[in-house]
Amino acid sequence: MKIVIAPDSFKESLSAPQVADAIAAGWASVYPQAELCLRPMADGGEGTVDAVLAATGGERRELEVSGPLGTPVLAHWGWLESGTAVIEMAAASGLHWVPRTQRNAMTSSSRGTGELILAALDAGAKRIILGLGGSATNDGGVGLLAALGVRFLDDAGYDLPPGGAALAQLEQINLTGLDSRLLNVQVDVAADVDNPLCGAKGASAIFGPQKGATPTQVEQLDAALARLAHVVAGTLGEDFSQFPGVGAAGGLGFAVKAFLRARFRPGIELVAELSHLAEALQGADLVITGEGRLDAQSLHGKTPVGVARQAQAAGVPVVALAGSLGEGYEQLYAAGIDAAFSLTPGPVSLEQACADAAVQLQARTSDIARLWRLAQAVQR
Numbered sequence: 001m002k003i004v005i006a007p008d009s010f011k012e013s014l015s016a017p018q019v020a021d022a023i024a025a026g027w028a029s030v031y032p033q034a035e036l037c038l039r040p041m042a043d044g045g046e047g048t049v050d051a052v053l054a055a056t057g058g059e060r061r062e063l064e065v066s067g068p069l070g071t072p073v074l075a076h077w078g079w080l081e082s083g084t085a086v087i088e089m090a091a092a093s094g095l096h097w098v099p100r101t102q103r104n105a106m107t108s109s110s111r112g113t114g115e116l117i118l119a120a121l122d123a124g125a126k127r128i129i130l131g132l133g134g135s136a137t138n139d140g141g142v143g144l145l146a147a148l149g150v151r152f153l154d155d156a157g158y159d160l161p162p163g164g165a166a167l168a169q170l171e172q173i174n175l176t177g178l179d180s181r182l183l184n185v186q187v188d189v190a191a192d193v194d195n196p197l198c199g200a201k202g203a204s205a206i207f208g209p210q211k212g213a214t215p216t217q218v219e220q221l222d223a224a225l226a227r228l229a230h231v232v233a234g235t236l237g238e239d240f241s242q243f244p245g246v247g248a249a250g251g252l253g254f255a256v257k258a259f260l261r262a263r264f265r266p267g268i269e270l271v272a273e274l275s276h277l278a279e280a281l282q283g284a285d286l287v288i289t290g291e292g293r294l295d296a297q298s299l300h301g302k303t304p305v306g307v308a309r310q311a312q313a314a315g316v317p318v319v320a321l322a323g324s325l326g327e328g329y330e331q332l333y334a335a336g337i338d339a340a341f342s343l344t345p346g347p348v349s350l351e352q353a354c355a356d357a358a359v360q361l362q363a364r365t366s367d368i369a370r371l372w373r374l375a376q377a378v379q380r
C-alpha cells in the first residue's frame with residue numbers, strides 16, 4: 001500500500017512538513033507497514049521554501065536583510081543541488097515582520113527580497129523560484145530592483161526614498177547598474193493571484209488595506225504605481241501593467257516581469273514540480289492533502305485542488321483534511337477531491353483548534369485509515 005501525503009500548511013498552527021508528519025503518524029497507527037510518501041506542498045506564499053526543502057533535501061540558508069520598514073530581519077531561502085534558489089518574498093518583506101500598529105503601505109520596501117536574490121546570484125544560481133504572497137509592501141518592486149542596482153530618480157536626478165508613495169515623483173529610471181548576472185538566470189514566479197498592477201483590481205485597491213493603507217492612501221498608491229508603469233513603459237518600450245499577476249505582492253510581480261522577464265506560473269504547480277509530486281503519484285493507492293480551511297475559494301489556485309488535479313490525472317483518489325469546511329466546499333468534489341473532512345470533533349475556539357491541530361490531524365487520519373480498512377474488507 002502506497003499513500004502520498006501532500007498537504008499545505010495550517011496557517012498560524014503547523015507548517016506543511018508538520019502537517020504531513022501528523023497525517024503520516026495517523027495512517028501508520030492503523031497500517032504500520034504502509035509506504036508513506038511525504039510531499040509537503042505550498043502555493044508560493046509563506047512556507048514555500050520549507051515545503052520544497054522537506055521534499056527535496058535541499059539546504060536552508062539564512063541572511064540578515066532589510067525588513068519592510070528598513071530595520072534588519074533574519075530571512076531564509078533555499079538552495080537546491082540543481083543550482084536553483086527558492087525564495088519566498090514574505091521571508092524578507094512579509095507582513096509578519098510589521099506589528100499591526102506600524103503597518104505603512106506608503107513607505108514599506110521590498111529591498112530585502114532583492115538582497116536575497118543577490119545572495120542567490122552570489123551562490124551561482126542559474127534559476128530562481130520566487131514565491132509571492134504575504135507581503136507588507138506596495139512599492140511596485142522598486143525596492144527589490146534598487147537592491148539589484150536599478151536607480152529610480154526624481155526630476156532633479158535624486159534617488160527616490162523607499163516606498164510606493166514616493167513613486168509619484170518618479171521621472172527617470174537608470175538601468176546601468178543592474179546586476180549583469182541576471183542575464184543568465186531564469187526567474188520563475190510562483191503566485192496564486194491574477195491581479196493587474198493598477199485599478200479597481202490592482203495591487204493597491206485589493207491588497208493595500210491589509211497593509212495599513214487608508215482609502216485615501218489607496219488612491220495615492222494606485223496613482224503612484226500608475227506613474228511607475230508609465231515611466232517603465234517609456235524606458236523599456238513595453239507596458240507590463242496589465243499582465244495577469246503583476247499586482248501580486250504589492251506590485252513586486254510587475255518589477256520582476258518587466259525587468260527580470262520572469263515567467264509566471266501557479267505556485268502549486270511549481271512546488272509540485274520541484275517536489276516531484278507526479279513521480280510520487282505513480283503506483284499510489286490514495287492521496288491525502290489539506291490546508292487550514294477548505295471552501296469555494298480553494299478552487300482558485302490553492303494547494304489541495306492543485307494536488308487533486310494531478311492525482312486525478314494519475315487515477316488516484318484524494319481525501320482532504322481541513323481545520324474547517326467553509327461555504328461551498330462541496331464544489332471541490334468536481335475538482336478531483338473525493339472526500340473532505342474537518343478536524344475538530346466539536347465546537348472549539350480558534351486558539352484551541354490551532355493548538356490541537358497536530359493531535360486532531362493524527363486522529364482524523366487514523367479514522368480515515370480505519371474506514372479504508374473496513375472498505376477493503378467489505379470489498380474482499
